[in-house]
Amino acid sequence: MQAPSSQQSTIQARLPFVAIFLIMLAAYLIINLANFQFFPRSVRQELEKIGSSIANTTLRIPAERGRIFDRDGEPLAFNLVQYRLGISPALVADADSLSAELSEILDIAEFEIWRKATSDRVWEFLAGPISAEQGQAVAALDDISLGLEEIPKRFYPQGELAAHVVGIVVDDGLRGALGVEGAFNDTLSGRVLDLSVSNVPFGLPEDRPAEQRGQDIVLTLDRDVQFWVEFELQAAVEEYNAFRGAVIVMDPRNGDVLAMANYPSIDPNNFLQIADPNLRVNPAINETFEPGSLMQVLTVAGALEKGVITPFWTYNDTGYVEVGGRDIYNPTYRSYGTTDVTSLLISSLDVGAATIALEMGTTDFYSMMRAFGLGQATGVGLFAEERGELRIPGDTDWNESYIGLNSYGQSLQVTPMQMITAYAAIANGGIMRQPRIVHQVIGENGVEEARPSTIRRVVSAEVASIMNDMLIRVVQDGAPAAELPGYSIAGMPGTARISTAVAFEEGRNAKILSFIGYFPADEPQAVVMVKLDRPDGDFGYQVAAPLFRRIADRLVILLEIPDDRVRSRLAAAEADLNRNSS
Numbered sequence: 059m060q061a062p063s064s065q066q067s068t069i070q071a072r073l074p075f076v077a078i079f080l081i082m083l084a085a086y087l088i089i090n091l092a093n094f095q096f097f098p099r100s101v102r103q104e105l106e107k108i109g110s111s112i113a114n115t116t117l118r119i120p121a122e123r124g125r126i127f128d129r130d131g132e133p134l135a136f137n138l139v140q141y142r143l144g145i146s147p148a149l150v151a152d153a154d155s156l157s158a159e160l161s162e163i164l165d166i167a168e169f170e171i172w173r174k175a176t177s178d179r180v181w182e183f184l185a186g187p188i189s190a191e192q193g194q195a196v197a198a199l200d201d202i203s204l205g206l207e208e209i210p211k212r213f214y215p216q217g218e219l220a221a222h223v224v225g226i227v228v229d230d231g232l233r234g235a236l237g238v239e240g241a242f243n244d245t246l247s248g249r250v251l252d253l254s255v256s257n258v259p260f261g262l263p264e265d266r267p268a269e270q271r272g273q274d275i276v277l278t279l280d281r282d283v284q285f286w287v288e289f290e291l292q293a294a295v296e297e298y299n300a301f302r303g304a305v306i307v308m309d310p311r312n313g314d315v316l317a318m319a320n321y322p323s324i325d326p327n328n329f330l331q332i333a334d335p336n337l338r339v340n341p342a343i344n345e346t347f348e349p350g351s352l353m354q355v356l357t358v359a360g361a362l363e364k365g366v367i368t369p370f371w372t373y374n375d376t377g378y379v380e381v382g383g384r385d386i387y388n389p390t391y392r393s394y395g396t397t398d399v400t401s402l403l404i405s406s407l408d409v410g411a412a413t414i415a416l417e418m419g420t421t422d423f424y425s426m427m428r429a430f431g432l433g434q435a436t437g438v439g440l441f442a443e444e445r446g447e448l449r450i451p452g453d454t455d456w457n458e459s460y461i462g463l464n465s466y467g468q469s470l471q472v473t474p475m476q477m478i479t480a481y482a483a484i485a486n487g488g489i490m491r492q493p494r495i496v497h498q499v500i501g502e503n504g505v506e507e508a509r510p511s512t513i514r515r516v517v518s519a520e521v522a523s524i525m526n527d528m529l530i531r532v533v534q535d536g537a538p539a540a541e542l543p544g545y546s547i548a549g550m551p552g553t554a555r556i557s558t559a560v561a562f563e564e565g566r567n568a569k570i571l572s573f574i575g576y577f578p579a580d581e582p583q584a585v586v587m588v589k590l591d592r593p594d595g596d597f598g599y600q601v602a603a604p605l606f607r608r609i610a611d612r613l614v615i616l617l618e619i620p621d622d623r624v625r626s627r628l629a630a631a632e633a634d635l636n637r638n639s640s
Contacts, residue, residue: 121248124272126224126238128281129497134224138211141193142186149203150175156201163195164188218323220284222340225441226326238275238495240441245499248272273501278314278494283307286612287317294605295321298593304342304474306587310482312510313491315438318342343443346471347570350554351406353467356480358399359525360426361414363517369524372398379409382458386412400528404536408466415465423461424450429516430480438475438493447471467554478587481574485582488522489515530579537599540575540606544621549575551598567592573602577610578622584613
């Protein structure tokens with residue numbers, strides 16, 4: 059046997075080392091492969107990201123926005139389905155045939171579609187927004203080159219009706235603004251989804267998670283009441299040549315806002331076409347005014363509550379009083395001699411209101427005005443509600459004349475919602491209910507009821523009863539145009555000159571005329587606030603009171619409120635039944 063050569067001996071000696079090296083290399087590769095496959099892997103993640111970006115795109119899918127209804131389930135806002143249509147030219151099989159079919163569906167020139175269908179771009183926009191019917195027709199073509207993208211579209215079927223209350227949406231339907239749409243945007247909007255969808259072809263998921271959808275809202279508004287209030291308000295604005303007007307109807311027993319009307323109004327379906335910025339706010343809660351004579355009722359009620367005066371209190375009206383260096387006169391510059399509280403309200407005497415405020419003193423006066431809610435947002439549930447302005451002692455711009463001026467409604471700013479809420483407290487036996495515009499929220503888990511709540515007792519039941527009797531006399535002797543046959547009406551007209559920072563404006567129309575009343579006076583079921591800006595006419599009892607009566611005349615029918623005689627008979631029959639049963 060031939061002995062191995064030296065070269066073969068060398069190879070055989072080195073083979074174990076080569077084998078060990080190869081085994082170690084294989085082990086190294088296996089370990090790295092496992093690491094790439096099973097452990098935190100930045101490289102693999104980066105590769106996946108690159109691949110995903112080529113084949114997919116991230117699409118932000120807005121939730122289906124919740125609907126808005128009136129208290130009887132009539133729709134005030136819901137969603138329409140519209141689409142944006144695009145095409146992937148590389149996937150088009152027959153451009154001529156597809157262009158002809160799309161031209162008929164979309165009413166677009168066939169050549170324009172063909173030009174985009176044969177372009178060298180990855181994606182071409184074809185049309186949008188297109189209707190749901192057009193979208194369905196496009197989908198029926200079942201062409202993989204076409205992609206439909208859903209566009210959120212909010213629709214308001216009632217048009218201008220309650221437009222400032224319902225509100226609008228902006229930013230392609232993603233964000234609510236104005237009214238309930240703005241105040242309850244988070245509730246209505248639901249949850250936006252970021253989804254990865256295929257680029258080839260571009261498409262959307264057919265189904266969305268139920269929990270993504272926004273919740274529905276049922277308002278306290280009554281569509282029929284709202285309609286007639288808006289009708290009467292428009293007629294009054296036009297009759298008296300007013301700049302604008304506002305009306306609020308509230309149930310004092312629970313704070314429900316049954317109607318909130320502004321004229322001129324807006325069409326939320328064409329919100330972006332509104333040129334006048336003044337129309338893009340709700341004057342009933344977003345703008346303030348000096349209430350004038352309406353404030354005298356709160357001054358008298360506050361003084362009665364503090365025990366400063368009694369229903370039989372009198373003073374000597376000389377037609378003039380000086381407060382903090384400021385001369386205050388009655389509206390007609392007349393003196394009335396010995397005058398009681400009811401006569402003060404009937405004749406709307408500024409001197410009397412200022413005299414009572416001085417009797418109260420700053421501490422009691424301003425504590426009562428705060429109790430009535432002045433200088434504070436009511437929390438009714440609408441977007442960007444104003445607080446108003448009530449300067450109090452200690453504020454840098456307050457001076458001693460303000461207590462006199464504030465007592466009859468000057469040098470302070472209120473919203474119509476603040477004033478009707480204060481009067482509703484008197485109508486409700488002295489208890490102020492939280493005003494509310496939302497009645498129910500309906501979501502995936504059922505119905506959430508917005509229960510009536512109490513803010514505070516403002517005045518005692520005895521004081522509220524005294525004020526009720528006085529306000530009945532005010533209507534009978536001072537504003538008979540507000541009377542409604544068969545019903546006892548309690549109320550107060552307001553007349554306020556429009557002032558600037560330095561002086562009152564001049565001219566016949568430089569006034570705000572108003573009236574707040576409630577009925578039936580012995581069992582109030584509705585409070586109505588009427589306000590007209592710059593109308594023809596001099597006093598609230600001449601202009602605003604007749605509008606109140608026309609609205610009340612409709613309300614007793616729509617709200618099914620029996621007249622005083624019928625209610626008296628029903629009360630007597632119920633009393634007899636209770637006696638017999640006991």
